[in-house]
Amino acid sequence: MTAHRLLAMTAPLREDFVIGHHDIGDAVRPPRLALVGGIHGDELTGIFVLSRLAHFLTGVVAGRHPGHRLRERVVIVPAVNVLGVNVRSRRWPFDGTDINRMFPGYDAGETTQRIAHAVFALTRTAYYRVDVHSSNLDFEEVPQVRLYAPEPAERATAPLFGLPAIIELRMNAVYTTTIHHAWRQAPGENFVLQAGHAGVLDPATCDRLFRALVTFVQRAGILVGSRIATEDDEVHYFGPDQTVPLISAHAGFFVTRLEVGRWVQAGDVIGQVFDGFDGTLRHEVHTPVAGMLSGVRRQPLLFEGDLVARIQTRQPTPLHVQTHLTGQGQ
Amino acid sequence: MEITQAPILTLELPYREQLQLWRSRFRGGPGPRVALVSGIHGDELEGLYVCHRIAGWLEALAQTQPAALRGTVELYPALNPIGIDTLQRFVPVFDTDLNRNFPGHPEGLLPQRLAESVMGELAGMSLVIDIHASNVFLREIPQVRIAEEFKGTLVPLANAMNIDVIWLHGSITVLESTIAHSLNSRGVPCLVVEMGVGMRITPAFTDQLLTGILHVWRRLGVLGDDVVLPPLSHAPVIADDHNVHYLNAATSGLFVPEVEHWTSVTRGQRLGCIVSPYEGRRLSEVRSPVDGLLFTLREYPVVYEGSLMARIMGLGDAHVAAEGV
Numbered sequence: 001m002t003a004h005r006l007l008a009m010t011a012p013l014r015e016d017f018v019i020g021h022h023d024i025g026d027a028v029r030p031p032r033l034a035l036v037g038g039i040h041g042d043e044l045t046g047i048f049v050l051s052r053l054a055h056f057l058t059g060v061v062a063g064r065h066p067g068h069r070l071r072e073r074v075v076i077v078p079a080v081n082v083l084g085v086n087v088r089s090r091r092w093p094f095d096g097t098d099i100n101r102m103f104p105g106y107d108a109g110e111t112t113q114r115i116a117h118a119v120f121a122l123t124r125t126a127y128y129r130v131d132v133h134s135s136n137l138d139f140e141e142v143p144q145v146r147l148y149a150p151e152p153a154e155r156a157t158a159p160l161f162g163l164p165a166i167i168e169l170r171m172n173a174v175y176t177t178t179i180h181h182a183w184r185q186a187p188g189e190n191f192v193l194q195a196g197h198a199g200v201l202d203p204a205t206c207d208r209l210f211r212a213l214v215t216f217v218q219r220a221g222i223l224v225g226s227r228i229a230t231e232d233d234e235v236h237y238f239g240p241d242q243t244v245p246l247i248s249a250h251a252g253f254f255v256t257r258l259e260v261g262r263w264v265q266a267g268d269v270i271g272q273v274f275d276g277f278d279g280t281l282r283h284e285v286h287t288p289v290a291g292m293l294s295g296v297r298r299q300p301l302l303f304e305g306d307l308v309a310r311i312q313t314r315q316p317t318p319l320h321v322q323t324h325l326t327g328q329g330q
Numbered sequence: 331m332e333i334t335q336a337p338i339l340t341l342e343l344p345y346r347e348q349l350q351l352w353r354s355r356f357r358g359g360p361g362p363r364v365a366l367v368s369g370i371h372g373d374e375l376e377g378l379y380v381c382h383r384i385a386g387w388l389e390a391l392a393q394t395q396p397a398a399l400r401g402t403v404e405l406y407p408a409l410n411p412i413g414i415d416t417l418q419r420f421v422p423v424f425d426t427d428l429n430r431n432f433p434g435h436p437e438g439l440l441p442q443r444l445a446e447s448v449m450g451e452l453a454g455m456s457l458v459i460d461i462h463a464s465n466v467f468l469r470e471i472p473q474v475r476i477a478e479e480f481k482g483t484l485v486p487l488a489n490a491m492n493i494d495v496i497w498l499h500g501s502i503t504v505l506e507s508t509i510a511h512s513l514n515s516r517g518v519p520c521l522v523v524e525m526g527v528g529m530r531i532t533p534a535f536t537d538q539l540l541t542g543i544l545h546v547w548r549r550l551g552v553l554g555d556d557v558v559l560p561p562l563s564h565a566p567v568i569a570d571d572h573n574v575h576y577l578n579a580a581t582s583g584l585f586v587p588e589v590e591h592w593t594s595v596t597r598g599q600r601l602g603c604i605v606s607p608y609e610g611r612r613l614s615e616v617r618s619p620v621d622g623l624l625f626t627l628r629e630y631p632v633v634y635e636g637s638l639m640a641r642i643m644g645l646g647d648a649h650v651a652a653e654g655v
Contacts, residue, residue, distance in 0.1 A: 009635045011583040094634055095467065096419060106373070108578060111636035136425075173506040247437060251342035269389055276345045303349075303423070303440050304342035 003056045006077060007118040009111070009212070019082055019115065022054040024061055024075035032222050033214070034126035036119060036179060039100045039133075040085020041091070045196040046132030049209045050078040056214070058161065060223065068225030074217070080119055090136070090198070103172070104182035118180055119169030127188045128157070128220060131180050132209075134196045138299035139307070143195035143208045148175060154189045155237075160219040161193070161212040164233040164261055165294050165312060169241050197298055236292060241316035244291070246309040248273055250252040250283040254302040256309075258293055266290045271296060272307045273302060289313050331396040332357040333389065339447040341440060350438070351447060353406050354381075358399025361551050362456035366543070367448065368462070370429045370509065372413020372420070376526040376535065377461030381407035383540050391557075401456070401552040409448060409509075419465070419528075432512040443571040445509070452513060456550055457487065458520040459543060460510050466528035467630040468638060471592045472535050473497055474566070475522045477505065480514045485568075488521055490549055492542025492562045494592065495625050495643070498570040527629045538564060566626045567623070569643045575622065577640040579604060579633040580614045587639075591627040594645075601640060602631060620644040 006021040023031075034055070037046035037292040041221040053156040054076045061070045079085050080099055087093050123129055135141040144159045144165040158166045175181055191213070217223040248254065257273030264270070264287050269284025273283040285308050295310040302308070313319075334357075337350040366384060368377020385405060390476065392399055408414050410421055412429045421428050421441045431438075434445025452458050464470045473495035474488040481498055488496050505511050513520035525539060526532040541560045587602040595601060595618040604614040616639055618624075626641035633639065633653050 012582040012584070012632050012634060079533055090425065094632075095465075095637075109576075110578065110638060111634040114636045184499075200633050253344065301344040303344060305438070305440055307439060311455060 002054065002061070006122055007047040007115060009114070017082060019077070019080060019118065022058065022076040022078075023073070024054065024057045024076070025070045029071060029073050031075045031123075031126040033074045033079060033128045033130070033217065033220070034123035035074070035076045035130045035132060036080060036123060037077065037132040038079030038081055038085055039078070039119075039179065039302050040098075040136075041081040041087070041089045041093075042137060042198040043090075043132075043134035043198070044199065045134040045203050045205055045209060046083075047079045047085065048201055049206050049213065050076050050132060052206075052210055053213050054078065056218075057223070060225075065225075068223060070223055072222040074222060077119060077122070079098050080115060080214075086200075100179060100194060103177055103179045104185070115327075116179070120179065124177075124183060124186045126298070128191070129180075129183045129188055130191045130193060130213075131178075132193045132195075134198050135194060135295070136198045138297060139295055140197040140260050140298050141194040141295045143205065143212060144294060146192040146194055148180060148192070151189070154191065157189055159190065159235045159237075160216050160233065161191075161194075162215045162233060163193070163208075163212050164236060165292060166237045167243065167294065167312065168238065169243070189229060194318065215287070220229070238292075238294075238312040239316060241318075242291075242313045243294075244287075244289050244311045244313060244319045245307050246270055246285055246287060247310065248283065248285060248308050249300050249304065249305045251302050251306075252282050253300050254285075254297055254306075254308055255300065256296055258296055258309075260293055260296050262293050262310065264290060264293055271297070278291065285309070287311050289317060289319060331388075331392040331399050338451055339444065341443065349412060351406075351409070351411065351444060353404055353451065354385055355405075356385075356392075356399060356403040358396070358401060361401030363402040363404065363454065364457045364459075364547055364550065364552050365406060365452055365455050366459050367406040367452075367509065368461040369408035369410055369414050371427070371462065372410045372416070372418045372422075373465035373466055373527075373528040375414075375441045375529060375531055376463035377415070377523075378407045379531045379533070379536050380461055380539055381405045383536055384543065387540070387544070392581065395554075397553040398557045399552070400554050401547075401550075402549070403552065404451070404455075406448060406451070409444060417529075424572070428511060430507045432509045433516075434506055445512075448509070449512060451474055452518060453516070455513075455518050456552070457546065458509075458513055458518055459500055459523060460520055461523045461525075461539075463526045463528055463530075464524055464626075467628060469527040469591050469627050469629045470524045470626045471495055471524065472564070473569075475499060475524060477511065477514070480519075482556065483519050484514070484521055485517065487546055489566060490542065490546050490562070491521065491523070491566075492538055492545065492564045493523070493525075493566050494564050496568045497565045497574070498568060499573050511540075511547040517570075523583060536639075566641075567643065569625070573622075573644040573646075575619050575642045575644060576638060577601070577616055577619075577636055577642070579616075579637045579639055582634045583613050583635075584631045585616070585628050585639050586631065587627060589627075591624065591625060593624050595622060595624050595642060597621050616640070618642055619648065633644065
């Protein structure tokens with residue numbers, strides 16, 4: 001039995017609610033790996049993939065996957081914002097709190113501070129700590145590892161996921177309240193994974209993320225046995241000055257046919273902006289730089305100044321603007 | 331006195347509408363410039379009403395004593411206009427707290443552009459007062475909140491604001507992205523007022539704060555010394571992180587208060603209880619941990635385990651502000 005109650009709380013007018021987690025492997029040892037998903041209730045990809053990973057690792061321990069052995073303890077919280085998942089709310093539904101602005105939490109504080117405290121207490125002793133996100137309702141992200149002001153060991157470990165993009169970012173004031181930042185106070189290595197698009201469950205993205213996690217647990221020596229993930233994307237590392245946001249100068253209806261992860265050339269059309277009343281083409285969004293399309297807008301309604309895409313350049317560029325990453329799915 | 335209303339920022343919305351950020355300006359003599367800002371959170375309306383009352387007071391002054399406005403007053407009542415118009419605390423669509431987007435960015439997303447635009451307009455002000463109205467859950471006595479690092483400049487101003495509490499709080503990194511921290515860091519004094527409750531207007535609090543604002547402006551030279559103002563009626567006590575006690579719900583249910591807001595309480599006194607609509611017994615009794623002043627009281631009855639129900643300032647540690655009014 002690997003399922004446990006991380007936190008049980010009363011609710012005003014319904015039954016008590018439980019935030020559950022999986023604790024897989026030798027419970028006497030500190031966990032080697034902690035995985036957290038669903039801090040935002042609308043980010044379904046991470047929740048689903050972590051549940052599948054828990055199923056797989058539980059099966060390994062139970063002997064259902066001959067030839068594999070789990071050498072280390074792994075804890076997995078598929079969904080922190082349980083009520084948010086059930087009512088399709090990104091935030092904690094009762095008071096609109098973003099749980100990822102509540103860390104490290106406080107066990108005698110507000111409800112979401114208590115939730116944050118419990119999740120942090122469970123995961124902080126793991127050596128590898130991974131927070132899995134799925135962007136937001138507006139934007140799709142290529143499966144990627146995000147590093148915030150990383151330590152050298154984290155830079156070295158990030159490629160073990162085998163994901164196509166590793167994106168290094170600087171820390172900012174808002175992110176100091178995230179679980180990732182809270183983890184940084186304890187020894188170990190910390191990663192944010194971003195993949196897909198909130199509110200949807202794309203099977204290919206789920207498969208890619210699942211393979212990344214299995215690859216990681218194998219390469220990190222947590223799981224031994226024959227390789228399950230047989231193919232690897234080419235991994236690209238993008239430093240803190242290699243992210244270029246593409247901003248629309250016009251409002252309207254945004255249309256794009258591009259897929260995330262593809263490479264574009266300077267001058268390529270990324271999408272078009274139409275007037276939603278008379279149907280005229282108002283604007284074509286061109287990329288000023290060549291690089292990987294790491295994220296693209298999926299919400300067609302566009303405000304003036306909205307982010308429509310993000311390009312990762314092969315070299316540092318002065319067009320880099322950190323500000324547009326704020327609020328994007330984390 | 332020159333009175334104008336004009337947008338300071340216009341942004342296109344997706345379908346044939348615009349977002350405009352409006353300012354009212356009352357320009358008198360060459361004296362100091364001051365501003366009121368409110369409506370950063372779309373569910374906080376107290377500041378909007380204060381702006382209305384200030385506008386009315388200045389319009390009356392223009393009729394009776396126009397030369398008494400020695401400086402310039404600017405009102406920015408609705409920094410989150412779509413949020414106010416659609417009854418949302420955060421910036422709609424962007425789902426972000428506007429007060430975590432300062433100082434903003436001219437090429438950022440809409441909330442960052444709003445923030446940057448306002449910061450540009452407020453540069454060089456002698457004083458900015460940022461008026462908040464708690465949230466829909468908690469009712470607050472009129473108070474000014476000041477980060478410890480800025481208390482030397484701000485406490486003397488807050489003392490004359492006719493409020494009941496000055497709350498000095500330690501630095502929290504995330505608050506660096508607020509308008510107040512951004513302004514104070516750039517040398518523009520900014521006082522954060524909290525009063526009342528979200529989605530409501532409390533006229534008595536407005537009257538109280540109006541008097542304080544006018545006194546401070548007169549002290550700064552925005553208003554002439556010959557302007558006759560109602561006397562100050564409230565002197566603040568100072569709260570800090572050491573004497574404020576938080577009462578969080580021990581269980582979920584309906585919180586029913588048994589005391590009035592802004593009242594003295596004694597250690598062990600029952601302040602209310604948490605009940606369930608399914609049964610007659612009390613689930614939890616809420617008692618004061620100290621002798622003190624109840625300066626925050628829950629307005630919205632439904633509580634989850636952990637929900638804040640009250641804040642009490644311990645009287646043993648509280649003290650009247652050193653500089654009187």
